[in-house]
Amino acid sequence: MRVSAGPLTSYEIVYDIASVTAHHDCPDIPFSIRRNFLKTFDNPPPGALIERYLGYLDDKPVGYLELNFPQLDNLDIVELDLLVLPEHRRHGVGRALYDLAVERAEVHHRKHLQASTVDRHPDGTAFAESVGAKQGLVDLxxxxxxxxxxxxxxxxxxxxxxxxxxxxxxxxxxxxxxxxxxxxxxxxxxxxxxxxxxxxxxxxxxxxxxxxxxxxxxxxxxxxxxxxxxxxxxxxxxxxxxxxxxxxxxxxxxxxxxxxxxxxxxxxxxxxxxxxxxxxxxxxxxxxxxxxxxxxxxxxxxxxxxxxxxxxxxxxxxxxxxxxx
Ligand SMILES: CC(C)(COP(=O)(O)OP(=O)(O)OC[C@H]1O[C@@H](n2cnc3c(N)ncnc32)[C@H](O)[C@@H]1OP(=O)(O)O)[C@@H](O)C(=O)NCCC(=O)NCCS
CATH class of the missing domain: 3.40.630.30 (Gcn5-related N-acetyltransferase (GNAT))
Structure with missing residues (x-):
């Protein structure tokens, strides 16, 4: 299978990936309804510069990367949201999207990538450790x-x-x-x-x-x-x-x-x-x-x-x- 990462082609696909992933990772948190989720793309919070990418297995989009480069403060960081559909994990899509995140961070002169994982599943923690990230804060x-x-x-x-x-x-x-x-x-x-x-x-x-x-x-x-x-x-x-x-x-x-x-x-x-x-x-x-x-x-x-x-x-x-x- 060919793994690749590329620009976003459709907002709808993001909803499909993000809602399934969220339900898998935290089923008790109600996920945004589609109409409201789609509105987020054109209505970012002030000061947020957001880039979005998809991860592919062959031609199928199975992963999503969202990068927020704060513009008004915290100019050294980039916040990262990285999701891969549960049934397509461990094929390298997460790593391909992560490599793209590093590339984009360098283009924007950011020095620190920040992201969160939940303890309900081992995937997020194992992945973060595999790229050499360090625990910064524990949230309950x-x-x-x-x-x-x-x-x-x-x-x-x-x-x-x-x-x-x-x-x-x-x-x-x-x-x-x-x-x-x-x-x-x-x-x-x-x-x-x-x-x-x-x-x-x-x-x-x-x-x-x-x-x-x-x-x-x-x-x-x-x-x-x-x-x-x-x-x-x-x-x-x-x-x-x-x-x-x-x-x-x-x-x-x-x-x-x-x-x-x-x-x-x-x-x-x-x-x-x-x-x-x-x-x-x-x-x-x-x-x-x-x-x-x-x-x-x-x-x-x-x-x-x-x-x-x-x-x-x-x-x-x-x-x-x-x-x-
Ligand atoms: C984290 C996530 C994006 C990884 O996606 P993925 O496509 O499975 O990642 P990859 O296949 O590229 O994995 C890269 C490496 O991470 C590590 N890893 C990932 N998941 C793992 C697991 N469940 N157990 C052990 N190691 C794991 C491995 O070292 C893996 O390399 P290997 O498969 O060659 O051993 C995916 O599990 C996910 O969407 N999780 C929920 C959201 C989340 O936590 N995002 C992370 C923000 S940092």
Missing amino acids: RSRLDVTALDESLLAGLRAEADKRSTGYTLRSWVGVPPDDLIDGVAYLEGRMNADAPTGDLVLEPEKMDAERIRQGDLTRERRGRRNYQTGALIGDRLAAWTSVVAELDQPAHAWQSTTIVDPEHRGHRLGLLVKLENLSLVRREKPALEAIDTFNAAANAFMLKVNRAMGFRMVDSWIDWQKDL
Whole structure:
């Protein structure tokens, strides 16, 4: 069989490869519906330069490579998504696509390739080790079963958080943040790579501003997704912020995304407070919601403790790899 890699010829093929691979690797994570997935191609997040390639066995496309070259910060890295259909693995398609990734990284003067694998199957880890990548960070995926929430436990947590956070007020919104809060959101989101553990990954804080946040939410909407958010304010200043993102066509599932408390406001249970309030918002907006998934660095003891208290339970473990070129 002849192995080769070449440019993308059809968005539909990518969906066929990515959906089958995702279902094989993590069957409990609902995969994007085709219509929304296809919208991602023309609506990248701001600051992302994306290249896409297919891997072939003879003339059959069986693998997919997506490379994201960040344009606004992290100019030394390239993020890589590399997938081969389960029944066509171990024929060298992954390696052919990887070699192309290295070639493209060199063209863009990138020094580090970064990618993630899940621990449910040996393939990803074995492949990453075979190309000499190093483990940069371990992430845990945890799930909140929204159909079995312990309401009295949540009420108790809320009462405790309220007690510890007097003087702060809560605001919730959907999509682009209100004008008076958007700079605060950009400031907090921009802190993430500095404040959350990044292990041995070469990652610098993202350069965020109001316009990048606005465009991020607008392109997310165009991809069929919605961002549910809650902030805690002291006066008119945002001190903590959390975000849950969900595909509109997936009524049962959502992703808990960023939660961050400004360093000078830590110790007031604001992380827990905004998460609890935002959970109420998401449950109102998505009444058929059954599960919320989230990723946390295994070393992020504080966030894991908050999540565990709310009822999140660990599902699987992921490794973020880095290959230095
Ligand atoms: C990782 C993945 C892309 C590899 O695709 P592939 O076409 O099977 O890869 P290759 O056939 O080119 O394998 C190259 C080498 O990786 C190693 N390898 C890959 N899978 C392996 C496995 N299950 N067990 C042991 N070694 C493995 C071997 O050294 C292999 O060389 P060999 O077959 O000559 O021994 C594929 O398994 C996949 O799509 N996994 C899910 C997504 C993922 O984890 N992507 C990786 C991001 S880094």
